[in-house]
Amino acid sequence: MEIEIGFLGLGIMGKAMSLNLLRHGFKVTVWNRTLSKCEELVEHGASIGETPAAVVKKCKYTIAMLSNPSAALSVVFEKDGVLEQICEGKGYIDMSTVGADTSSKISEAIAEKGGQFLEAPVSGSKKPAEDGQLVILAAGEKVLYEKAIPAFGVMGKKSFYLGQVGNGAKMKLVVNMVMGSMMNAFSEGLVLADSSGLSQQTLLDVLELGAIANPMFKMKGPTMIKNSYPPAFPLKHQQKDMRLALALGDENAVSMPIAAAANEVFKKARSLGFGDQDFSAVHEAVKATNPST
Numbered sequence: 001m002e003i004e005i006g007f008l009g010l011g012i013m014g015k016a017m018s019l020n021l022l023r024h025g026f027k028v029t030v031w032n033r034t035l036s037k038c039e040e041l042v043e044h045g046a047s048i049g050e051t052p053a054a055v056v057k058k059c060k061y062t063i064a065m066l067s068n069p070s071a072a073l074s075v076v077f078e079k080d081g082v083l084e085q086i087c088e089g090k091g092y093i094d095m096s097t098v099g100a101d102t103s104s105k106i107s108e109a110i111a112e113k114g115g116q117f118l119e120a121p122v123s124g125s126k127k128p129a130e131d132g133q134l135v136i137l138a139a140g141e142k143v144l145y146e147k148a149i150p151a152f153g154v155m156g157k158k159s160f161y162l163g164q165v166g167n168g169a170k171m172k173l174v175v176n177m178v179m180g181s182m183m184n185a186f187s188e189g190l191v192l193a194d195s196s197g198l199s200q201q202t203l204l205d206v207l208e209l210g211a212i213a214n215p216m217f218k219m220k221g222p223t224m225i226k227n228s229y230p231p232a233f234p235l236k237h238q239q240k241d242m243r244l245a246l247a248l249g250d251e252n253a254v255s256m257p258i259a260a261a262a263n264e265v266f267k268k269a270r271s272l273g274f275g276d277q278d279f280s281a282v283h284e285a286v287k288a289t290n291p292s293t
């Protein structure tokens with residue numbers, strides 16, 4: 001993408017992704033609902049757009065990275081939204097994690113205005129976003145995908161083109177359903193080790209050397225055993241992904257008792273006030289059901 005890129009949503013992920021674009025020489029115009037969050041990006045060379053519509057008016061391509069389906073829809077459909085300025089020759093790339101239905105609604109509305117749409121949710125958290133190491137799961141207009149490759153190359157280590165709109169959203173939800181279930185099993189393992197008189201650190205060392213070693217256990221384990229959950233992937237977003245993945249299972253008559261149980265524990269963690277902490281704070285809900293730990 002040789003032309004100015006718009007970026008809507010400067011949360012944990014959007015900030016890191018837009019900073020990467022700026023660092024690699026892209027011209028970027030940013031917008032965030034809480035406009036003050038744009039200031040740090042301006043220090044790194046970004047311009048500010050006052051509304052999503054103003055960003056789309058200025059930029060040929062606009063990327064969004066928003067919290068959930070209702071945020072993704074409101075930025076497109078509400079007053080001063082993307083739809084007011086999208087038109088032939090412009091592209092909109094939504095990288096938020098949403099369901100296929102949300103993506104399709106946005107895609108259809110943008111196509112009606114003559115614009116192009118790509119969904120491109122990502123796998124990878126705060127650190128991969130900062131390091132330009134995301135895995136990008138794109139689907140929609142192939143022509144727009146090809147135009148986006150230079151920007152995707154800066155934000156990610158690998159991009160997949162998955163075909164029609166909805167396939168990117170579904171792939172992301174399947175991945176995060178597995179991740180949320182794994183996190184619950186991991187937390188139960190830590191609690192079981194502790195309750196049965198084993199060292200949790202030794203459990204981490206054993207897991208790291210065996211067939212189920214993985215970056216998530218390695219990164220989150222040491223902080224979990226210290227009851228510390230600095231937010232990289234907020235728990236409220238992981239629970240949203242479990243909810244959306246379970247809805248996808250519902251649509252396809254796929255029974256997912258493990259994911260359903262994991263979702264209940266994430267809900268419990270939210271009710272205990274851990275929604276804005278990292279999703280590894282589900283450990284607090286697991287511990288709460290095992291009060292001797």
Ligand SMILES: NC(=O)C1=CN([C@@H]2O[C@H](COP(=O)(O)OP(=O)(O)OC[C@H]3O[C@@H](n4cnc5c(N)ncnc54)[C@H](OP(=O)(O)O)[C@@H]3O)[C@@H](O)[C@H]2O)C=CC1
Binds near residue numbers: 008067074097
């Ligand atoms: N964090 C992670 O590890 C990963 C997250 N994701 C997904 O990426 C997306 C963003 O995640 P993350 O950056 O962590 O989330 P954050 O909660 O840090 O940021 C959310 C962003 O959405 C904006 N927003 C929320 N509601 C609205 C609304 N109604 N209208 C307009 N803007 C709104 C927020 O604006 P404001 O600043 O004003 O609140 C903020 O810019 C989510 O879909 C998440 O599931 C995907 C992979 C990894």
Ligand SMILES: O=CC(=O)O
Binds near residue numbers: 122123124125176233
């Ligand atoms: O969606 C979260 C992630 O780590 O990927």
